[in-house]
Amino acid sequence: MGPLIPQEIIGQDWNLFIAFIVGIGFGFILEQAGFSSSRKLAGVFYGYDTVVLKVFFGAAVTAMLGLLFFSLFGWIDLNLVYVNPTFLGSAIVGGIVMGIGFIAGGFCPGVSFSAIAIGKIDAMVFLGGIFIGIFMFAEAYPLLESFYMSGNLGALKLSDALGISGGLLAFLVIIAALAMFWIGDLAEKKFPREEY
Amino acid sequence: MKTTYMNPYLAGVLLGLVLLMAFFFSGRGLGASGAVKSTVVTMVSTIAPEHAANSPFYSKYIGEGKSPMKSWLVFEIMGVLIGGFLSGALAGRLKLKIEHFPGISANRRLIFAMIGGILFGFGSQLGRGCASGSALTGMAVLSLSGFISMATMFGTAFALAYFFRKNWI
Numbered sequence: 297m298g299p300l301i302p303q304e305i306i307g308q309d310w311n312l313f314i315a316f317i318v319g320i321g322f323g324f325i326l327e328q329a330g331f332s333s334s335r336k337l338a339g340v341f342y343g344y345d346t347v348v349l350k351v352f353f354g355a356a357v358t359a360m361l362g363l364l365f366f367s368l369f370g371w372i373d374l375n376l377v378y379v380n381p382t383f384l385g386s387a388i389v390g391g392i393v394m395g396i397g398f399i400a401g402g403f404c405p406g407v408s409f410s411a412i413a414i415g416k417i418d419a420m421v422f423l424g425g426i427f428i429g430i431f432m433f434a435e436a437y438p439l440l441e442s443f444y445m446s447g448n449l450g451a452l453k454l455s456d457a458l459g460i461s462g463g464l465l466a467f468l469v470i471i472a473a474l475a476m477f478w479i480g481d482l483a484e485k486k487f488p489r490e491e492y
Numbered sequence: 493m494k495t496t497y498m499n500p501y502l503a504g505v506l507l508g509l510v511l512l513m514a515f516f517f518s519g520r521g522l523g524a525s526g527a528v529k530s531t532v533v534t535m536v537s538t539i540a541p542e543h544a545a546n547s548p549f550y551s552k553y554i555g556e557g558k559s560p561m562k563s564w565l566v567f568e569i570m571g572v573l574i575g576g577f578l579s580g581a582l583a584g585r586l587k588l589k590i591e592h593f594p595g596i597s598a599n600r601r602l603i604f605a606m607i608g609g610i611l612f613g614f615g616s617q618l619g620r621g622c623a624s625g626s627a628l629t630g631m632a633v634l635s636l637s638g639f640i641s642m643a644t645m646f647g648t649a650f651a652l653a654y655f656f657r658k659n660w661i
Contacts, residue, residue, distance in 0.1 A: 319571020322572050323574065325503055327583075328498040332585070342657065342660060354504015359521075359628075377520070381635075392645075399648075401606075413573045418605045419605070426609045430617055
């Protein structure tokens with residue numbers, strides 16, 4: 297049955313409308329969860345607020361299980377769901393650069409939009425930085441292209457790389473998420489902070 | 493003034509369902525940096541069309557029948573702004589302000605926000621997506637790339653947290 301638009305069960309014209317509706321849900325939940333506050337987000341790195349960990353892994357596990365069950369019930373053809381390809385070198389270095397950006401800026405791009413929506417000036421400056429950073433990458437692209445394309449493993453799934461089933465990998469991720477939720481709660485008790 | 497947020501586990505499940513809805517309808521997940529990329533491409537190709545056409549980066553997104561602003565992520569981000577605004581309005585959190593740890597100045601906060609944004613923007617292009625597009629969506633489809641993004645992004649931020657502590661605690 298699904299995904300509905302790639303299979304043309306719903307017309308292609310609806311795709312951008314769906315994107316808009318999905319975006320409203322995305323922005324609403326990010327703001328409700330407190331992701332519009334950089335001090336709440338950065339809390340995970342100092343233990344005083346682990347909301348990032350809980351929402352991020354809660355969402356990843358929910359969507360992961362949802363896809364596996366939908367596939368099992370025949371509701372979605374996973375071959376038509378986009379899997380982002382792995383380019384080892386650029387994925388690792390890109391992740392490290394983003395990690396520095398995260399601890400320095402206190403936002404990631406998605407949440408900065410929800411923070412801008414409620415008037416956070418620091419988020420607007422952060423977004424200005426994203427523009428500059430992308431522009432710098434675009435201008436430097438000819439120099440970076442060979443590294444950007446290196447280590448191409450294609451649309452590889454971690455479960456295939458490890459030689460286990462998708463279900464088993466999801467089970468292991470759930471165990472890891474539960475362990476992190478538990479550690480998160482311990483950290484919040486150990487490093488409490490008043491009002492921030 | 494105390495403001496209350498949604499239970500994080502409930503928020504996580506709801507966010508996961510929104511992501512699942514994107515997969516079910518559009519066969520793709522969430523994102524954010526891609527919308528900024530579309531805007532940068534549009535700006536550069538408007539201001540310097542020749543430069544854009546000759547660049548191996550911009551030329552991937554422009555040309556016959558391609559309009560970078562008519563993209564899934566651009567529309568999704570317009571929704572994020574509206575959704576965030578609605579939530580902030582309902583919770584009484586709409587306020588123009590520079591939020592920062594009281595131990596640092598507002599200017600210092602803005603300088604670090606700018607530096608962080610630049611690094612995140614650059615890194616998102618190198619890593620083919622940011623926290624929502626590569627890490628969250630990638631993990632949900634079990635992509636190796638998604639797990640690498642998540643581990644390197646959070647791992648680096650944890651490893652460097654000590655050096656940035658004066659900004660936050």
